[in-house]
Amino acid sequence: MALRELKVCLLGDTGVGKSSIVWRFVEDSFDPNINPTIGASFMTKTVQYQNELHKFLIWDTAGQERFRALAPMYYRGSAAAIIVYDITKEESFQTLKNWVKELRQHGPPNIVVAIAGNKCDLTDAREVPEKEAKDYADSIHAIFVETSAKNAININELFIEISQRIPVTDPSMGAAGKGFKLRRQASESRRSCC
Numbered sequence: 001m002a003l004r005e006l007k008v009c010l011l012g013d014t015g016v017g018k019s020s021i022v023w024r025f026v027e028d029s030f031d032p033n034i035n036p037t038i039g040a041s042f043m044t045k046t047v048q049y050q051n052e053l054h055k056f057l058i059w060d061t062a063g064q065e066r067f068r069a070l071a072p073m074y075y076r077g078s079a080a081a082i083i084v085y086d087i088t089k090e091e092s093f094q095t096l097k098n099w100v101k102e103l104r105q106h107g108p109p110n111i112v113v114a115i116a117g118n119k120c121d122l123t124d125a126r127e128v129p130e131k132e133a134k135d136y137a138d139s140i141h142a143i144f145v146e147t148s149a150k151n152a153i154n155i156n157e158l159f160i161e162i163s164q165r166i167p168v169t170d171p172s173m174g175a176a177g178k179g180f181k182l183r184r185q186a187s188e189s190r191r192s193c194c
């Protein structure tokens, strides 16, 4: 079975839950007292997708402003970027739009962009309507999911959707097989958040 390494980076404001999403995906656990990331952290997880193994090389960047200048080191060469906002913080959704602009200007041309509206368990405190975020994601051809790292909602689905965007290896395609499909493929397994 072919093994494919997929470099993925997580971007977004501090406190939106980037590290918690990575922990939920890699370790299937949630730490309510998780510390802010310093610089960046790195974890891997390999999953089977169709007839391939996808090894996610995950760079979780620090959201604090003082680390912002480091981000290009992590999104350069990435197959996908997961931009996370907190559905209870409108400001974090505005920051997400700035990351999209930066990726457009300086990121890899074929990078798969996934938008994760995290903390969807906190429905009473919601500030960002799901439809607004979904419409925005559609307008930039990005994957969109609302997630809860706390309650393990849509975390695996997020990475499955990224796998779906990576073309299946076909030796007969030669170099063309290394490109990325920008076409959106809806996931049947995705759950509505709350």
Ligand SMILES: Nc1nc2c(ncn2[C@@H]2O[C@H](COP(=O)(O)OP(=O)(O)OP(=O)(O)O)[C@@H](O)[C@H]2O)c(=O)[nH]1
Pocket (backbone or CB within 6 Å): 012, 013, 014, 015, 016, 017, 018, 019, 020, 021, 031, 032, 033, 034, 035, 036, 037, 038, 061, 062, 063, 064, 118, 119, 120, 121, 122, 147, 148, 149, 150, 151
């Ligand atoms: N209710 C709820 N809280 C969450 C969720 N995900 C993360 N949190 C909490 O949000 C806080 C920040 O989580 P982190 O994962 O450290 O956020 P981060 O985006 O990695 O922050 P930086 O490392 O500073 O960039 C922690 O107190 C988490 O417990 C979630 O899905 N629901």
